[in-house]
Amino acid sequence: MMTDIDHRAAVTPASDPPRPSPPADTSWVPGARTHPEITHRRSGKASAATALHAVGTAAARRGPRLLRRCTGLILIIALWQYSAADHWWHGNIPSPGEVWAAFTRLQETGLITGNLSVSLHRVARGFALGAGAGLAMGTAAGLFRIGEDLFDPPYQAIRMVPVAALVPLFIVWFGIGDTAMTALISFATFGPLYLNTYHGIRNIDVRYVEAARSFGLGQVRVIGHVVLPGALPHILVGIRQAVAVAWFSLVIAEAIKTDAGLGYLLTDAQQFLRTDQMFVVLVIYATLGLLADVGLRLLERVALAWHRGIGVA
Amino acid sequence: MARAGRTDRGRSSAGDASRRGLRDVSVPVVRLRQVRRSFDRRTVLADLDLDVARGEFVALLGASGSGKSTLLRIVAGLDGAAEGTIEVPDRRAVVYQEHRLLPWKRVWRNVALGLPGLDRKQAALASLAEVGMLERADAWPLTLSGGEAQRAALARALVRTPELLLLDEPFAAVDALTRRKVQALVAALWQEHRPSVLLVTHDVDEALLLADRALVLDDGRIACDVLVGLPRPRDSDSRLFIELRQTLLGELGVLVPEPGASS
Numbered sequence: 063m064m065t066d067i068d069h070r071a072a073v074t075p076a077s078d079p080p081r082p083s084p085p086a087d088t089s090w091v092p093g094a095r096t097h098p099e100i101t102h103r104r105s106g107k108a109s110a111a112t113a114l115h116a117v118g119t120a121a122a123r124r125g126p127r128l129l130r131r132c133t134g135l136i137l138i139i140a141l142w143q144y145s146a147a148d149h150w151w152h153g154n155i156p157s158p159g160e161v162w163a164a165f166t167r168l169q170e171t172g173l174i175t176g177n178l179s180v181s182l183h184r185v186a187r188g189f190a191l192g193a194g195a196g197l198a199m200g201t202a203a204g205l206f207r208i209g210e211d212l213f214d215p216p217y218q219a220i221r222m223v224p225v226a227a228l229v230p231l232f233i234v235w236f237g238i239g240d241t242a243m244t245a246l247i248s249f250a251t252f253g254p255l256y257l258n259t260y261h262g263i264r265n266i267d268v269r270y271v272e273a274a275r276s277f278g279l280g281q282v283r284v285i286g287h288v289v290l291p292g293a294l295p296h297i298l299v300g301i302r303q304a305v306a307v308a309w310f311s312l313v314i315a316e317a318i319k320t321d322a323g324l325g326y327l328l329t330d331a332q333q334f335l336r337t338d339q340m341f342v343v344l345v346i347y348a349t350l351g352l353l354a355d356v357g358l359r360l361l362e363r364v365a366l367a368w369h370r371g372i373g374v375a
Numbered sequence: 376m377a378r379a380g381r382t383d384r385g386r387s388s389a390g391d392a393s394r395r396g397l398r399d400v401s402v403p404v405v406r407l408r409q410v411r412r413s414f415d416r417r418t419v420l421a422d423l424d425l426d427v428a429r430g431e432f433v434a435l436l437g438a439s440g441s442g443k444s445t446l447l448r449i450v451a452g453l454d455g456a457a458e459g460t461i462e463v464p465d466r467r468a469v470v471y472q473e474h475r476l477l478p479w480k481r482v483w484r485n486v487a488l489g490l491p492g493l494d495r496k497q498a499a500l501a502s503l504a505e506v507g508m509l510e511r512a513d514a515w516p517l518t519l520s521g522g523e524a525q526r527a528a529l530a531r532a533l534v535r536t537p538e539l540l541l542l543d544e545p546f547a548a549v550d551a552l553t554r555r556k557v558q559a560l561v562a563a564l565w566q567e568h569r570p571s572v573l574l575v576t577h578d579v580d581e582a583l584l585l586a587d588r589a590l591v592l593d594d595g596r597i598a599c600d601v602l603v604g605l606p607r608p609r610d611s612d613s614r615l616f617i618e619l620r621q622t623l624l625g626e627l628g629v630l631v632p633e634p635g636a637s638s
Contacts (some may be wrong), residue, residue: 279488
């Protein structure tokens with residue numbers, strides 16, 4: 063058999079390759095580069111890997127990228143400025159300059175700092191209560207059957223109630239004031255933390271728990287070393303969602319009636335038709351929301367460094 | 376398991392042991408009698424008896440679903456529902472098919488997981504050095520290659536100085552070349568530290584390369600118990616090796632042509 067092939071190879075012209083074997087023949091050999099298709103595939107893979115790498119670390123391209131990312135924002139501000147000057151819109155649009163002027167005026171009278179601090183305190187209080195309870199009860203429900211049985215059915219029953227629908231009830235219960243607002247924000251932030259913590263814990267690969275047990279870790283240390291760190295990505299998602307809804311419910315809460323806070327600034331500006339001051343408050347809302355998000359992203363970068371390990375050589 | 380009068384293998388049986396590959400058959404480290412395990416009335420292990428001697432390397436072969444992983448889990452103490460007499464040492468460690476390193480802990484912290492004392496980092500680093508992974512001690516597990524991860528998992532088992540090392544198809548998930556290297560590493564580490572080893576595998580050659588004894592599990596029983604009396608390091612082309620391979624493959628129900636019948 064072998065000799066037969068050799069014989070034919072000798073007879074055929076030199077231009078015809080003697081081994082037109084299918085490429086699969088050599089592909090299992092590590093480092094095989096005999097077939098052009100294989101080398102091609104390899105280089106393709108390599109470039110994909112470099113591209114992945116570049117997304118994470120290319121500091122050289124950060125400059126132009128930052129410029130590109132700012133372009134949209136600059137365009138919007140330019141459009142805003144143009145709309146304000148041209149008056150094509152029937153409503154009153156203050157120009158960015160006018161908004162800035164309104165901001166500095168409000169700042170000089172101390173209205174910004176004072177009201178901002180009141181609002182931030184409300185959010186912080188509500189968030190600490192609601193998210194804290196969500197984290198604790200989500201952990202209990204994730205870890206223990208009894209916790210799940212106690213907390214999950216009631217949560218499922220009330221989770222579809224919109225926050226805004228609770229406003230009248232909370233006003234009756236707590237009156238118009240900080241207590242009602244704190245309760246509202248707590249209610250809103252509970253859900254995201256509870257749900258994500260619970261599912262984060264339930265989604266942990268039991269094989270990690272089993273491995274840790276086989277290395278002599280007791281229940282408490284399994285929770286500390288395996289369960290909670292494993293659920294952390296989910297918990298952080300829950301925190302980000304909770305921050306967003308906390309902000310949202312603050313606006314709802316402060317829209318009811320308040321004598322201090324950003325919502326007060328907003329309603330006050332509405333009464334005097336001061337669109338420039340209304341814009342100031344909106345810009346503050348946007349800026350604070352952005353800052354919170356950036357802060358949480360940084361937290362994720364630190365806390366989930368192991369997660370980012372994927373793709374970085 | 377409390378055992379009185381443990382032999383100090385450094386002194387009492389050194390001469391005898393070196394001739395017989397350091398096996399001390401008189402003291403079983405693992406002793407299973409009449410072990411049964413069923414899942415939903417399906418019997419996986421039926422009245423199984425097994426002894427593993429101190430320092431002995433036992434390979435457990437079997438087709439998928441033959442109950443070999445169940446047996447390993449029972450010996451590892453991970454299966455509470457098994458019946459029968461189960462005597463295993465307290466100091467035991469498992470290396471799983473998937474490395475099961477916690478992704479949120481750096482490699483050395485994975486190795487040191489659950490170790491007592493303040494010098495746990497030193498112990499972890501020493502163990503990592505033994506498997507050639509010292510320079511990866513601070514890496515995140517997700518950045519390791521398959522072979523590196525298995526070596527780290529080996530270090531995590533070894534750092535506990537186990538009396539019994541349980542290997543659950545630890546080479547199944549790595550590529551063929553890496554598998555050779557990790558197998559050689561396991562052989563070297565076993566000769567250095569001499570734990571009793573129970574290796575679960577479906578690879579007959581792997582069993583014959585590493586083990587003192589090869590068992591074939593079939594239908595919940597040990598169908599075949601073969602002493603592998605080959606000198607180490609083993610040559611997979613030697614006549615005895617090939618004969619043993621034929622025997623074991625036959626026991627596993629794999630039909631193979633007689634050696635020498637082909638070509």
